[in-house]
Amino acid sequence: MTGKEAFLDTVRRALRRAGEGGHAPGVEGPSRIPPTLQAWRAEAERVRQRLLAQREGVLLRLQQMAEVMQWRVVRAGSPAGAARAVAAIAREVGARLVVRTAHPVFTRVPVEEALREAGVPCHLLSSDERDRALLRERAARADLGVTGVEYMVAETATALILARRGVSRLASLTPPRHIALVEPEQVVESLADALALQKARFLEEGDPGGYWSLISGPSRTGDIEQTIVVGAHGPREVYLVALW
Amino acid sequence: MVEVLAHRFRESAQHTLENAAVQRSLRRLSHFQEARARAVQEIGPERWEALREQGRRIKQEAIRRLDVYLEELARQVEGRGGKVCWAATAREANEYVLQVARRHGVRTVIKSKSMVTEETGLTPFLEAAGIEAVETDLGEYIIQLAGERPFHIIAPALHKSKEEIADLFARRLGAPRVSDIPALAGIAREVLREKFFRAEMGVTGVNFAVAETGTIVLVTNEGNARMCTSLPRVHVAFMGMEKVVPRWEDLAVFLPLLTRSATGQRISSYVTFVTGPRRADEEDGPEEFHLVILDNGRSRILADPEVQEALYCIRCGACLNACPVYGKVGGHTYGWVYPGPIGSIVTPMLVGLPQAADLPFASSLCGACREVCPLRINIPHMLLALRHRLVEGPPRERKGNLMERALMRGWLFLVEYPWAFTAAGRLASLLQRPLLRRGRIPWLPPPLNGWTRFRDFPPIAARPFRARWKAGERGMGR
Numbered sequence: 001m002t003g004k005e006a007f008l009d010t011v012r013r014a015l016r017r018a019g020e021g022g023h024a025p026g027v028e029g030p031s032r033i034p035p036t037l038q039a040w041r042a043e044a045e046r047v048r049q050r051l052l053a054q055r056e057g058v059l060l061r062l063q064q065m066a067e068v069m070q071w072r073v074v075r076a077g078s079p080a081g082a083a084r085a086v087a088a089i090a091r092e093v094g095a096r097l098v099v100r101t102a103h104p105v106f107t108r109v110p111v112e113e114a115l116r117e118a119g120v121p122c123h124l125l126s127s128d129e130r131d132r133a134l135l136r137e138r139a140a141r142a143d144l145g146v147t148g149v150e151y152m153v154a155e156t157a158t159a160l161i162l163a164r165r166g167v168s169r170l171a172s173l174t175p176p177r178h179i180a181l182v183e184p185e186q187v188v189e190s191l192a193d194a195l196a197l198q199k200a201r202f203l204e205e206g207d208p209g210g211y212w213s214l215i216s217g218p219s220r221t222g223d224i225e226q227t228i229v230v231g232a233h234g235p236r237e238v239y240l241v242a243l244w
Numbered sequence: 245m246v247e248v249l250a251h252r253f254r255e256s257a258q259h260t261l262e263n264a265a266v267q268r269s270l271r272r273l274s275h276f277q278e279a280r281a282r283a284v285q286e287i288g289p290e291r292w293e294a295l296r297e298q299g300r301r302i303k304q305e306a307i308r309r310l311d312v313y314l315e316e317l318a319r320q321v322e323g324r325g326g327k328v329c330w331a332a333t334a335r336e337a338n339e340y341v342l343q344v345a346r347r348h349g350v351r352t353v354i355k356s357k358s359m360v361t362e363e364t365g366l367t368p369f370l371e372a373a374g375i376e377a378v379e380t381d382l383g384e385y386i387i388q389l390a391g392e393r394p395f396h397i398i399a400p401a402l403h404k405s406k407e408e409i410a411d412l413f414a415r416r417l418g419a420p421r422v423s424d425i426p427a428l429a430g431i432a433r434e435v436l437r438e439k440f441f442r443a444e445m446g447v448t449g450v451n452f453a454v455a456e457t458g459t460i461v462l463v464t465n466e467g468n469a470r471m472c473t474s475l476p477r478v479h480v481a482f483m484g485m486e487k488v489v490p491r492w493e494d495l496a497v498f499l500p501l502l503t504r505s506a507t508g509q510r511i512s513s514y515v516t517f518v519t520g521p522r523r524a525d526e527e528d529g530p531e532e533f534h535l536v537i538l539d540n541g542r543s544r545i546l547a548d549p550e551v552q553e554a555l556y557c558i559r560c561g562a563c564l565n566a567c568p569v570y571g572k573v574g575g576h577t578y579g580w581v582y583p584g585p586i587g588s589i590v591t592p593m594l595v596g597l598p599q600a601a602d603l604p605f606a607s608s609l610c611g612a613c614r615e616v617c618p619l620r621i622n623i624p625h626m627l628l629a630l631r632h633r634l635v636e637g638p639p640r641e642r643k644g645n646l647m648e649r650a651l652m653r654g655w656l657f658l659v660e661y662p663w664a665f666t667a668a669g670r671l672a673s674l675l676q677r678p679l680l681r682r683g684r685i686p687w688l689p690p691p692l693n694g695w696t697r698f699r700d701f702p703p704i705a706a707r708p709f710r711a712r713w714k715a716g717e718r719g720m721g722r
Contacts, residue, residue: 007330011311014547156511168527169474192496208457212517219467223383226272229429234467
């Protein structure tokens with residue numbers, strides 16, 4: 001096996017040889033913001049201020065783009081309205097098993113109660129169950145997954161979901177339908193905004209987050225005759241339930 | 245490493261040109277081109293050009309300090325509990341994966357799309373070792389069942405019609421013969437779903453690897469890469485060493501460059517950022533994360549200023565879609581893993597120029613590839629550089645045709661001496677007489693018959709242009 005040093009030596013030798021070929025040495029990084037916590041805190045603050053000032057426009061943009069990207073958008077108006085919207089969707093699609101994550105948004109949106117009233121069983125995909133096999137079995141059997149998001153990008157209608165304690169990777173993946181609950185404060189304009197906010201956290205906490213899923217509409221494939229089919233391996237229907 | 249068939253370029257091109265079904269499929273490339281053009285229009289040409297410029301500068305920096313960024317990437321991956329394999333060759337990379345698989349008693353491996361594993365031939369390697377390895381991208385799954393190679397970087401089964409796929413599924417999976425496309429996709433979903441839940445190991449490629457955070461980024465539309473990184477106990481990610489980008493925020497530049505160039509999407513349905521194995525308190529995800537960093541000849545490209553830019557490639561496939569040659573000869577003709585204009589540089593550099601000597605010539609140098617390349621890689625320039633080596637380079641790289649060299653020498657002599665040029669013209673116009681058929685030359689004797697196999701040779705005019713010019717013949721130049 002080639003070790004790290006031998007591998008990197010080959011790379012360095014190659015770079016030196018290319019250098020002899022007349023390359024300009026050491027191009028400096030084109031990043032406009034220096035890699036310090038202070039600089040990125042300031043950048044994150046600028047992003048937040050801008051979003052605050054343009055909130056209405058950004059939310060409108062999200063709504064338009066979400067439809068273009070094939071999200072089914074429900075403006076719930078309030079947390080209670082969002083819970084009712086989830087129950088209505090579950091009934092409409094004839095869901096027999098709903099799974100959800102333990103994202104903080106569920107402390108505000110009483111999804112379980114609303115589903116109970118609708119007569120649809122709902123399980124938390126969580127380690128409280130101790131048993132990973134059970135979690136997988138439920139994720140595989142569920143016909144609807146409900147999750148929160150960390151950020152929602154208006155420009156591309158992209159939900160950013162961080163898997164962690166209480167938030168299974170499977171909740172937004174294996175069921176054929178997925179509902180993302182989105183709060184207005186989570187909406188950012190661009191992917192660059194979301195990455196900037198997260199970069200500041202990374203520099204603060206030393207962790208960019210273990211597993212991010214960026215979701216922009218239903219699962220798709222165009223691999224047969226370039227004809228788009230939804231629901232390849234992931235959900236074929238995705239709902240954006242907006243809390244505002 | 246997967247077998248090189250690039251020496252059969254001409255034969256294979258001929259074969260594809262005569263295949264009406266494949267020619268029909270190739271016409272669908274225009275969808276990709278139109279989608280890309282719309283995507284550029286939508287974001288606005290100004291913003292698009294700014295992204296390209298930024299992307300190019302970042303790649304330049306990443307490649308010229310590749311050792312630094314690779315070391316940082318590995319440090320970050322290891323710092324989060326991942327393991328790094330430094331593989332100088334395809335064989336080392338494959339063997340590492342097999343070792344990990346054996347250690348975990350792996351019987352089934354699920355794979356998401358990865359050109360690098362195509363390059364190392366990982367799937368057949370694992371299967372030869374008795375491990376079931378299943379491609380899960382629909383296009384890749386189709387060609388795996390058919391026992392073929394990818395036809396296109398992002399649309400591996402572009403050349404297959406839905407009827408062919410229906411036959412294939414019926415034959416190989418015992419599926420009922422349906423030929424509507426959603427039903428076919430549904431069959432694959434069913435079959436693969438079971439394998440996703442059964443597999444002990446997931447293998448993915450890497451679209452970008454962020455040095456700063458040790459994050460690997462996966463871009464898909466189907467969600468198969470999410471499955472491969474969520475369900476199995478072990479995740480192995482494969483990357484060519486050029487995939488590293490310095491910073492987290494660089495992704496805001498490269499993701500739109502990739503998806504808008506590839507399929508014309510603002511962003512793909514899914515983008516996944518993986519940083520290490522599952523965290524201790526996470527609900528699910530793999531317990532082990534391995535990152536295989538592959539050289540396999542890339543250091544030769546790195547050492548070579550004339551072609552170094554080829555390492556900026558993010559494998560979007562836009563140059564394939566734009567290339568008039570690819571559009572006729574298709575992907576298999578290029579005889580290895582990477583087809584099209586970028587393949588015509590990468591393949592000779594990775595497998596050896598003499599083994600792929602036809603590829604640098606498989607271009608009209610029209611420049612369409614450079615025009616659409618999100619990183620503005622100067623492909624035509626590099627093709628010329630490789631051509632130059634084949635003709636005048638060091639003897640081990642040279643693949644000169646002796647006849648062609650002799651003819652070129654002769655030509656050089658003629659254009660240097662006007663009297664010789666005139667005399668040769670006269671002589672040729674006499675010699676051509678027996679070959680003339682209705683003012684054309686439809687056949688030349690060997691070894692010149694290569695020219696007349698597909699087209700006529702224009703005859704030499706009875707009176708040379710210069711004579712007519714001097715005489716001031718009417719109608720000239722109008």
